[in-house]
Amino acid sequence: MVSLDLSTPMPARKDPKAKASHEATASRREVEFPPRLSSGYLVRDAHRAFQRLLERRIAPYGVARGQWYFLRVLWNADGLSQRELSVRVGMMEPTTVIALRSMERSGLIRRVRGDDDRRKMRVFLTAKARRLRSELLAVARSITEDAEQGIAARDLAAFRRVITRMTANLDRIER
Amino acid sequence: MVSLDLSTPMPARKDPKAKASHEATASRREVEFPPRLSSGYLVRDAHRAFQRLLERRIAPYGVARGQWYFLRVLWNADGLSQRELSVRVGMMEPTTVIALRSMERSGLIRRVRGDDDRRKMRVFLTAKARRLRSELLAVARSITEDAEQGIAARDLAAFRRVITRMTANLDRIER
DNA sequence: GATAATTACTTAGAAATCTATGCAATGGGA
DNA sequence: TCCCATTGCATAGATTTCTAAGTAATTATC
Numbered sequence: 001m002v003s004l005d006l007s008t009p010m011p012a013r014k015d016p017k018a019k020a021s022h023e024a025t026a027s028r029r030e031v032e033f034p035p036r037l038s039s040g041y042l043v044r045d046a047h048r049a050f051q052r053l054l055e056r057r058i059a060p061y062g063v064a065r066g067q068w069y070f071l072r073v074l075w076n077a078d079g080l081s082q083r084e085l086s087v088r089v090g091m092m093e094p095t096t097v098i099a100l101r102s103m104e105r106s107g108l109i110r111r112v113r114g115d116d117d118r119r120k121m122r123v124f125l126t127a128k129a130r131r132l133r134s135e136l137l138a139v140a141r142s143i144t145e146d147a148e149q150g151i152a153a154r155d156l157a158a159f160r161r162v163i164t165r166m167t168a169n170l171d172r173i174e175r
Numbered sequence: 176m177v178s179l180d181l182s183t184p185m186p187a188r189k190d191p192k193a194k195a196s197h198e199a200t201a202s203r204r205e206v207e208f209p210p211r212l213s214s215g216y217l218v219r220d221a222h223r224a225f226q227r228l229l230e231r232r233i234a235p236y237g238v239a240r241g242q243w244y245f246l247r248v249l250w251n252a253d254g255l256s257q258r259e260l261s262v263r264v265g266m267m268e269p270t271t272v273i274a275l276r277s278m279e280r281s282g283l284i285r286r287v288r289g290d291d292d293r294r295k296m297r298v299f300l301t302a303k304a305r306r307l308r309s310e311l312l313a314v315a316r317s318i319t320e321d322a323e324q325g326i327a328a329r330d331l332a333a334f335r336r337v338i339t340r341m342t343a344n345l346d347r348i349e350r
Numbered sequence: 351g352a353t354a355a356t357t358a359c360t361t362a363g364a365a366a367t368c369t370a371t372g373c374a375a376t377g378g379g380a
Numbered sequence: 381t382c383c384c385a386t387t388g389c390a391t392a393g394a395t396t397t398c399t400a401a402g403t404a405a406t407t408a409t410c
Contacts, residue, residue, distance in 0.1 A: 038315065039322050039331075040225040042338045045265070047222035048397090049345035050215040055398090056350055066366050083388055090220070095367055097390060102365090119375045119388045140213065146348055147214050147341045156214075159337040162330050163217045166322045170224035173321055223367090230368090230395095241396050258358060270397055272360060277395090294358040294405045 039166060050143065057139045061132055062106060066099045068136070071108065074125050075133050081120045103129075214341060225318065232314045236307055237281060241274045243311070246283065249300050250308050256295045278304075 055065045063071065069089045074080070080088070086096040100123060103109045108129040114120030148156060230240045238246065244264045249255070255263070261271040275298060278284045283304040289295030323331060 037335070038319055039334070040229065040315070040318060042335060042342070043218060043221045043225055046218045046338050046342045046345075048265075049342045050218055052398090053345055053348060054215065064365070081388075082390095090223075091366090092368060093389070094369085094391080098366075114388095117376070117388085121389070140215070143215060143345075144213055147344050149344050151337055151340055155333050155337050158330050158333040159214070160212075160217060162326055162334040163221050163338075165326055167217070167221045167224045169322050169324050170221075170228055170318075173228060227368090239395070256358075266396095267398060268359070269361080269399085273396075289358095292358085292406070296359070 043163070043166075050147065053143050053146070054140075057143065058136060061136060063108075063132065063136065064102065066095075067103050067106075067108065070096070070099055070103065071125075071129060071132070071136065072140075074109070074123065074129070075137075078125050079122050081114065081122055083120075085123060218338075218341075225322065228318050228321070229315075232318065233311060236311060238283075238307065238311065239277065241270075242278050242281075242283065245271070245274050245278065246300075246304060246307070246311065247315075249284070249298065249304070250312075253300050254297050256289070256297055258295075260298060 051065060054068065058065070058068055069091070070085060073085060073088045077088070082093065082096050082100065085100075086093045089096065091099070100109060100111065104111060107126055110124045110126060111121045112124060114122055151159075226240060229243065233240070233243060244266070245260060248260060248263045252263070257268065257271050257275065260275075261268045264271065266274070275284060275286065279286060282301055285299045285301060286296045287299060289297055326334075
């Protein structure tokens with residue numbers, strides 16, 4: 001059980017290139033609702049940082065970000081229907097269609113029309129995709145490690161509880 | 176690498192429509208790196224939940240999600256150049272161009288070529304956009320409140336520290 | 351002062367998403 | 381058995397975002 005301090009030393013830049021110059025400029029006010037305190041903004045920033053890194057690290061393997069989520073599920077459950085895949089990955093079906101089309105083009109999957117139910121398309125990984133598994137999972141692990149650098153285990157646990165709860169809170173709301 | 180319990184109380188559905196049926200199905204394994212423990216996945220889910228709600232709640236005002244971030248900055252600093260806007264909003268410049276084009280079309284901004292430096296385009300809110308300010312900020316506040324329902328203040332504080340640090344960690348990494 | 355480098359914006363093109371619709375296979379009731 | 385609702389996949393079209401590359405205005409260098 002590691003336990004180390006946290007102490008946010010970085011100011012959390014939004015654009016990693018944009019050296020500085022934007023805070024401290026005119027118009028400090030935003031009293032009405034400062035983005036730096038807004039969970040939504042914090043989540044958005046973090047999301048983009050994760051996406052950016054994921055994209056860069058899997059690109060060398062010829063895998064795009066949108067394909068990643070599907071690979072991940074298929075490695076553990078080959079032969080699912082598109083509907084099942086959509087649910088498990090958490091995407092709408094048209095998104096799944098697009099991702100699978102690109103995966104078929106790049107030789108990561110095959111699609112086979114269902115025998116029993118001819119509406120269904122069962123999705124199977126190719127050998128190529130299966131071979132990528134361990135390397136790509138290592139990439140995912142490394143990104144998580146990079147992200148969690150220097151964060152105390154108990155803070156991480158609290159983080160997971162909170163963000164999971166937030167998502168659930170928001171998912172419960174229809175409008 | 177830390178290893179700790181987690182206790183994820185909510186099942187964190189991905190698709191709010193997909194009632195259930197996917198956890199508990201076959202193939203529980205994913206031993207190699209369970210998504211429910213991956214900060215990246217948690218952040219992605221939360222991000223989409225936030226986006227979805229934001230989109231729905233501002234649509235009635237005729238404002239799209241991509242316009243929102245710019246409005247937010249402009250309410251506090253009217254007349255910025257596109258470059259400055261990009262930096263403050265945290266978007267790449269082409270993204271800014273697209274957002275501003277749509278905002279000009281919907282009558283939220285005017286663009287005026289700079290007098291001093293004729294490369295620059297200064298961006299000004301219209302009266303219409305200025306009038307939207309308080310209502311839309313209230314929307315933002317309400318979403319945050321919804322998200323944070325039932326979460327203890329100290330957990331929230333830990334959450335903010337952690338996610339800010341994660342973003343900073345990731346931003347520091349180039350590849 | 352002419353040329354080179356930089357800066358500000360733009361275009362082009364791709365990817366990842368969504369909502370709304372359409373079409374075809376299936377299955378349950380009358 | 382036949383109709384119709386449901387289910388599974390697909391298309392269309394919109395939005396948000398990126399990277400790469402282009403153009404025009406400004407500034408710096410010789």
